[in-house]
Amino acid sequence: MTALVAPRLPRPRLRRIRPILVVAASIAIIAGSYIVTAIRPATVTNPISQAVAPEQPALAGPGEAPTGGTAGIAAIDHALKAWTANLARNSKDFLSATYIATLYDARGRLTGDIGDYSRAQTAVAQALAIVPDYAAAQVLRARLLQTLHDFPGALAAAQAILQKDPTVLQALATAGDAKLELGDVKGAAAAFASLEAQAPGPAVTARLSRLAFIQGETASAVSLAQRAWDEATAAGQTGGSLGWYAYLAGMTAISTGSPDAALSWFHKALEVWPDSYLAIAGEARAEAALGRSDDAIATYQQAIAIAPQPDALAALGDLYALRGDARLAADQYATVEAIGHLAAINEQVYNRQLVLFSVNHDRDLSDALQLAQGELAVRKDAYGYDADAWALLANGRAIDADDAASKALAFGTRDALLLYHAGEIAHAVGDDARARDLLGQALAIRGALDPLSASRAQASMDALR
Structure with a gap:
């Protein structure tokens, strides 16, 4: 296990802080959410700014995490005590407040705990309340808004930074990421092209892979994900910083119909990032896609023991249900619902997972529709329209669902789940020829559908023959 490079702790009474690198790649964005490149140190007019500010990270990948697993969490917690005392x-x-925010951000990437990100937000708000024009804290605030799925807020914050200083590449990255999540594919492409021109490397290549997938260019998405891994390896990245690129390649592989390749990528991720709940859950998904249900159940259990994420819990519940263990399935489903209702921020971050979970398991269908449409009001991307379409169908509004599904497919994304949903909706409106075509396309992307959706898609396809 690679040990976390912990911050050098200040002596309790010292007022001046020595330069440190708080955590290797500690300023990475969670899934979907990305980070980028070296930024020059910001200047602050406040007299306290004569102290040394937190160092900016080197070029890092879209979802890189600190290394070290539980050891890393312990190191972060130790550092937090010192900075909190300061x-x-x-x-x-304001410097200590910014360090605290950075450490909680890093901690959240290891634990998957939204509460860590919320605590990071509180700390960065405190820093900005002291020095409103502190650029490092402004950039961190924009990334945290992105992490917590306040994409309009993240975009506005990033654009405000860029208006003052267009050379802050991390703000440009956040702006591009937010645009992609909001459905502005052209705007995201322009931002990423600018990043590539100014700071080529794995962080930008990973973003281009995601963009290619959204645009339906699956072969490019796969090759770009491989290239991002190669670039990160050549750059000497290690631990979670490197492992995330293997995770990205694995997710791209399974989404494009190559579960065997995906499993290899997840194993590669775990070689350098052994405590990654993301890579472990990815491994379980690939095992399930390959028909290794017992292995998948055991692996999902490992991922959930580290970080109980709704997607993994729902997938584990579905595997239990498919093998006839209703009690264990119900336990997983209850946990998904508990997480969703635990706090308002959970509902914001897990919005689409909760919508699809509710529809797939026939729970709170009117609430699911309300949740989907609330999200779609501000986030009009392919997956927003898809979630809305699926919830509309469940609520007996097939014609409206067909319109929403058409808007989802208009992005060109070759995602088996979008195709499956659109096929079921086409069948509901009586267009069986289109339904067969769409369901056939979804099933042809080998292993991309989860086992429950795949079984339902196949049943619908058989009924239409």
Whole structure:
């Protein structure tokens, strides 16, 4: 296990802080959410700014995480105590507040705990309340908004930074990421092209892979994901910083119909990032796609023991249900619902997962529709229209669902789930020829559908023959 490079802790009474690198690649964005490149140190007019600010990270990948697993969490917690004590002694210490925010951000990437990101937000807000024009904290705030799925807020924050200084590449990355999540594919492409021209490397290549997948260019998505891994390896990245690129390649492989390749990528990720709940859950998904249900169940259990994420819990529940274990399935489903209702921020972050879970398991269908349409009001991307379409169908509004599904497919994304949903909706409106075509396309992307959706898609296809 690669040990986390922990911050050098300040002596309790010292007021001046030595330069440190808080955590290797600690400023990465969670899934889907991305980070980028070296940024020059910001200047601040406040007298306290004569102290050294948190160093900016080197070029890092879209979802890189700190290395070290539980050891990394312990190191972060140890550092948090020191910086929190500093801030308690001096409520105007905006540097300590920024370090605290950075550490909680890093902690969240290891734990998957939304509460860590919320605590990071609180700390960065405190830093900006002390020094509103502190650029490092402004950039961190924009990324945290992206992480917590406030994409309009993230975009506005990033654009405000860029208006003052167009050379802040991390803000440009956040703006591009937010645009992609909001359905502005052209705007995202322009931002990523600008990034590639200014700072080529794995972080940008990974973004281009995601963009290619959204645009339906699946072969390009696969090759770009491979290239991002190669670039990260050549750059000497290690641990979670490197492992994330293997995870990206694995997710791209399974989404494009190559579960065997995906499993190899997830194994490669775990070689350098052994405690990654993302890579472990990816491994379980690939095992399930390959028909290795017992292995998948055991692997999902490992991922959930590290970080109980709704997707993994629902997938584990479905595997239990498919093998006839209703009690264990119900336990997983209950946990998904509990997470969704635990806090308002959970509902925001897990919006689409909760919508699809509710529809797929016939729970709270009117609430699912309300949740989907609330999200779609501000986030008009392919997956927003898809979630809306699926919820509309479940609520007996097949014609409206067909319109929403058509808008989802208009993005050109070759995602088996979008195709499956559109096929079921086409069947519901009586267009069986279109339904057969769409369902056939979904099933042809080998292993891309989860086992429950795949079984239902195949049943519908058989009924239409």
